[in-house]
Amino acid sequence: MTDAIRLDNLSLSIGGAQILDGVTLSLREGEITGLIGRSGSGKSMTALAMMGLSPRATQLSGKIIMDGENILAMRERALCALRGRKVAMVFQEPMTALNPLQTIGAQVAEVFQTHEKISRAEAQKKAETALARAGLPPEEVSPAKRPHELSGGQRQRAVIAIAIAMKPKVLIADEPTTALDVTTQAEILDLLKSLVKEDGTALLLITHDLAVVSHIADRIAVMDHGRIIAEEAANDFYAHAHSALARDFIPARVRREASAAPKTESVLKAENISCDYVNRRPSLFAEPSLFRAVHNVDFDIMKGETLGLVGESGCGKSTLAKALLGLHPLAEGRAAIGGESFPARDKASMRRLRRKIQIVFQDPYSSFNPRQRIADIVAEPLHLIDAPLTRMQKRERAAALIESVGLNEEALDKYPHAFSGGQRQRIAIARALATDPDVVILDEATSALDIGSRNRILDLLQSLSASRGVSLLFITHDLSVIHDIADRVLVMKNGHIVERGETGRIFAAPENDYTRRLIAAAPVIKWR
Template sequence: MTQPLLAIDNLSVAFTAQGQQRIVVSDLSLQVDAGETLALVGESGSGKSVSALSVLRLLPSPPVSYPGGDIRFHGQSLLQADERTLRGIRGNRIAMIFQEPMVSLNPLHNLEKQLYEVLSLHRGMRKEAARAEILDCLDRVGIRRARERLTDYPHQLSGGERQRVMIAMALLTRPELLIADEPTTALDVSVQAQILQLLGELKRELNMGLLFITHNLSIVRRLADNVAVMQNGRRVEQNRASALFASPQHPYTVKLLNSEPSGDPVPLTDNSAPLLRVENLQVSFPVRRGILRRIVDNNLVVKNLSFTLRAGETLGLVGESGSGKSTTGLALLRLIASQGEMVFDGEPLQGRNRQQMLPLRHRIQVVFQDPNSSLNPRLNVLQIVEEGLRVHQPTLTPAQREAEVVRVMQEVGLDPETRWRYPAEFSGGQRQRIAIARALILKPQLIVLDEPTSSLDRTVQAQILTLLKTLQQKHRLAYIFISHDLHVVRSLCHQVIVLRQGEVVEQGDCRRVFDSPAQAYTRQLLELS
């Protein structure tokens, strides 16, 4: 028998803190052959990413150690390899797509410089030849107008576009093994399908092995040859993908497979009054050129968007990355400039300066996509959640603020005793609950939810959706729900707007649009979901 491309044998991984050793991965055995895809699935905190990072020895040592087992690449031990050997393998023979593109991309360098650096270091290419390959790769991962975007910096890209750049960066080296840690989390279904097709093509072309970490089981079903399921640092089941989906053996695997979003939106009352009315909303960004960065044009990214949202109702905004979903949310929050009419509870929002908007801020709140970025790592949960009270209710005493924090933590399913802990001490689902608590403590009427479940595994996602429905029913909250996950949108939203390149493609009752889409683009999104 030929030896596997990657073999993980009885691996144990330990973290040491304050003299105490904690085992986070126990006796893990996996193997990936050339040309094969192994999907590693499980909840947040199950040890998937720790195992993947251990392959390239990217975890700091100390506090990380390996009490047992080994990791071998082409039969060579990576745990025993020296740093020089590892440098020859990292990014060259084994490439990795990380989960957080904003952390992985250098904010001070434009795209061309970062992508060229990869080709220069690993393939010794000159700039002229490298540019053609960079443009081809960006085009293949779905970056529109790639030549124009080379001078853009990471903050000028949407979340999905940043993730596509990270994928391009890994694929440029043409590796023997690609480790992909949640690479499609921030991507809409059409780009997701494009990326999966590209990975499949490259796998066949290069005979590349693929270790694919994800919580999206529909992707696993389409992409994986074999599946390994992890729970609490242990592999609880492994099988061919077809066999595992047809007949899961472990109760935890059954639970994962049964965690797909389901159910109906919260029923609306007949007397629900209009809360937010938007007419002909438009958002444009200036296009700057030349050394002096003069404005030479305006890029219209949201065009003539209109809707009415009632108290207790949820509007879903769906579409590809870069279609204008998050931009619309920011415009409604008055965090970016826009044109058109916006009336909230009878009060016009346009034309108000920052001071004039302040009395309305506590009534319109937001939960962002990535709690890692939106929660201050230097503040504990009590300080994070009470921050809005300090601004909007300055007469409250510290004891009153703390009592409110305890109340809202209980409401979102968090143990109030953990209010002294910091964000890094919580799982992804718990951090998202903290972000929801921060918004909820001000008793808003409207919450803008920007991809609040995209980075969560299915079981935690189901918990967050149940929480959002419960809170909506209890407080008659209105939601604007931005998402590319159409299963989640169907479960939560009463009406939906489908956006494409800033324009409304289709709009109306969510069930009607999903059951009988009138437009080809909507049908395409539904077929791919």
């Protein structure tokens, strides 16, 4: 096979810190290369260097050769002509990669107008073709929609449509499936595989999930501390089922401690909860219509229990979480914390009840104020406590919380950008525990973490739940996480709970076809 692009002894440093150290890697036409490694190993920085998008403060050496030219020696004008036409990238978070003010059709059309001298109408027509190739045909998903009107999977397809518009020789996909449910993830991987076959593109699939690359990669490269420490054909790599290298990326099982006594005390109760959204009016004079996102959901969470909530993107999981937090109005039904209805009618009761339920968001970085130090971020919920605390008391409380999640007190004086993804998630957990809540909701809290960080966070949650008696509502699309950590499982589809039961029973003998489809779609490592 012919090399589409070749990295030759690529090194990159920032402020004296070595990020990449002598990276040598070839991507071949019509071949999929999986690049795996832990968070911070240098995978994304390698991708940015290939796109000519390295941060300005970087010092680069080595070569990135494509069509006989060194990308590192190109001027910005030449790089602009290269990006999108010859090398394109699918970013991990499509919502931040897309322009929220432009329609998806306009954003794909912009690629054609940038690289070809064609009219806006011609570009729009080509954009519709590119969107259709990516699984968004105009008759099903209008090109006139904006990113916020699409589901997570649809947004990822829109980003893929932008990347493949000019049929580039090299396509880089940086963690393209981490925030997607298992069925959408399978669809996106099948789409990428078919595009490589149709266009002869060289695909670099960056991920920390060995099960994902086992399904589609032809070659595997492993990165650690800025170096390629292994590179071989996928069949050879997966033949080493018991090698230390392979085990580093296998989702190790997290032990769930069995409780001696059954959990019978209910701390949170949902009774026939329904939630609506108001659809956008088609015209100024038309009556607004309602879309019911959650239908008559009822369940209990017991003290010290971990309840898993699974389902595809758009099924209503996050809307239900917002309703339980009092952040989305209830159309019908009732939520109760400790027997008291929530949200409460008066402010005093609302403050008292809000202390009892907290949330850990999927992306902690976007939920933090980047200008605040960690001490202030962790202490932020303490305003809900009736007795006012002095600044010193707040710092002491923050220090104890930070230490309880495995970080040092030194972290209090740093800013969020100074921490890794796993460390930021620990900080988010510390903040959620600040008011000694009865219930913590975790909304996709481990989806963007590598295997090692994920397991450490799950172990931490298990120990905190056992020591503090905190109940957890764990919302995720990762069935392996639910299998490891949850006592009971709720399966949600189109706003309805279609199956519920003990975790072991759900995975061993699912009764609903939808549950069986979710379990079947979960990626597993294919050892050769």
